[in-house]
Amino acid sequence: MKYILMMNTMRAGQGVPQWDQKDLQAHIAFMIGLNKGLRQSGELVSAEGLSFPDQAKLVRAGTDGVPITDGVFPESKEFLAGYWIVDVDSPERAYAIAAKVSAAPGPGGTPLNMPIEVRPIMSGPPPEML
């Protein structure tokens, strides 16, 4: 079963976190270690960090099909900061990984306990339909 784990934290205009060097390094090391562990257990399908929201654009096709781009509105509550796609044996395992991500260390080493959205990824048709 594949799941996407979505981390929603950054807001536009907030820029990079302004933490102490020590806290920053602990956070980076945690994320690198987490990905390494998921790769080794064979559960990681892909993981990507997204650029900061100030580089995001909202795109819509105009009546002539030409893209109309718009800035991202800073009042938007949350932005996707990054995601993991994992292939695991049970939903519980996906939740456990999400909880681990959620508890990434923040300032002073305190767990951030960020909300992580977990959703199953739709799969192909079942064999009996083929």
Added chain:
Amino acid sequence: MTKPWDATSEHLLRELAPQVLGSVARRFRDFSSAEDAVQEAMIAAFTQWPQEGVPENPRGWLIQVASRRMTDQVRSEIARRQRETAVAKDVETMAPVDEIESDMDPDDTLILLFMCCHPALTSSSAIALTLRAVGGLTTAEIANAFLVPEATMAQRISRAKQSIKASGVPFRLPSPQERAERLPAALHVLYLIFNEGYASSIGAHLQRLDLAREAIRLTRGAKALLPEDGEVAGLLALMLLTDARRAARTGPDEELISLDKQDRTLWDRAEISEGIELLTAALSKGSVGLYQLQAAIAAVHDEAARAEDTDWPQILALYELLKRVSPSPMVTLNHAIAAAMVHGPSKGLELLRTLDTDARLAGHYRLDAVRAHLLEMVGDYESAIKHYRIAASRTTSIPEQNYLMTQAACLAERKLS
């Protein structure tokens, strides 16, 4: 008679791939189908040789298998379209493999390189095709190196072959004039492959070792085919002199370590001396090109035992030359750093201001990163922190982003103490 399959056999197969492809493509005058046939022959060798042993004449074996495949293809094509017998006769009277063997032309590989680095192709297509046709990598290996699904890579390669077919470029050695026109494109593709491996622009892995190594191997091949060309030698030297620092470039957590903070005892001395030797020989021939100059700059860095021993006046002089030979905003940016090291950071900041109005660099994180670095040197920590953070929010490389955020945090602490 066969030889047992060992560690060198895989290398041998990769060496033979472009020679076999060149020979088959020339014989059948169809690059696109020849490329598929040779891939199948390679796969057959990879599955059969480890069990049955390496044939006595491995190249002949590969040519034979690929040619048989081509002949089958042509025959079925004929049957399908019920074509005239003239073509079938052509197939039947084709020279046996033994005769082709003696007719092997090392220039075939060169034609292949020029063909794969065709200016009509996008750089991502040219890279994929070069790795497969000249490098002998399988589609799966290339897909893996670029972290894309195999089906996507297969599609990219097949589209590239269609573009070559559509361009109508015949499979023959380019004239000296064509060669002069095409060589820069070919070298650029090799350079891009190296860069992709060395400083990956996507994802969390800073160094993708195999691609950098593959680029060096391919450029060595190009150097063997064009031993007198100063820029080929310059490019190979540049790759070696840069690759030499690989082990020192990342820390235990894959974090980026900047040149001035690297443990220089980890640098690969053998690669450095080979690079310097190549460069010295190339420079003695007179003409000075883009790659030779960049290699010369890399050599000056590599020759300094400690960061503070770096001969910055020489680097500055080389950047001034590079600015004349191949002007670009990126060169100006690096020129500003060298100028700051020689004449002080204010001089560097002054040069950076000339780039503020350059549309090609507008909003590019490198400009902010360099400005932050120079502001740090001046002692204006507050502005430096601001620019490090802007740069961090603009880069699309995670290791680089981590590095820039850490620089900002480091300065913020120093400001307080």
